[in-house]
Amino acid sequence: MAETRAPERATNRGPGRLLIAVYILFAIAATSRAGLQIATKFDEAPVAYLLSALAALIYIVAAVGLARAGHAGRRVALACCSVELVGVLAVGVLSIADPELFPDETVWSDFGSGYGYIPLVLPALGLFWLWRTRRDPA
Numbered sequence: 001m002a003e004t005r006a007p008e009r010a011t012n013r014g015p016g017r018l019l020i021a022v023y024i025l026f027a028i029a030a031t032s033r034a035g036l037q038i039a040t041k042f043d044e045a046p047v048a049y050l051l052s053a054l055a056a057l058i059y060i061v062a063a064v065g066l067a068r069a070g071h072a073g074r075r076v077a078l079a080c081c082s083v084e085l086v087g088v089l090a091v092g093v094l095s096i097a098d099p100e101l102f103p104d105e106t107v108w109s110d111f112g113s114g115y116g117y118i119p120l121v122l123p124a125l126g127l128f129w130l131w132r133t134r135r136d137p138a
Helices: 015-044 046-068 071-097 109-115 118-132
Strands: none
Touching: 015 046, 015 118, 046 071, 046 118, 071 109, 071 118, 109 118
């Protein structure tokens, strides 16, 4: 007898729409910042600027994953939110412990303080939303 599972709830409904909008906003902000920094002063802090570009890419892919709302989209969003959370925690700790590592700020420096700590909160909200919209265990 085949077991039927309850369908997943869509990640792009209700509060998920706001979450996607914030991811898109941060994708635009991080892409603009990284693009300008890489184009005009890459030699000053290449690691910091490439980290900002990586953050921008993660924000874009996470937004797409959340917006797709299917099984594949959920997996992509889960991977992005997880990498994003590890990244912001690692860069946050390193940027405070050894400020010389990042001569210029990244999106994730000091746990995202330059962006009102939203880069720290955003992946946690994304992971919570993915958990909240998972299949019902019943």
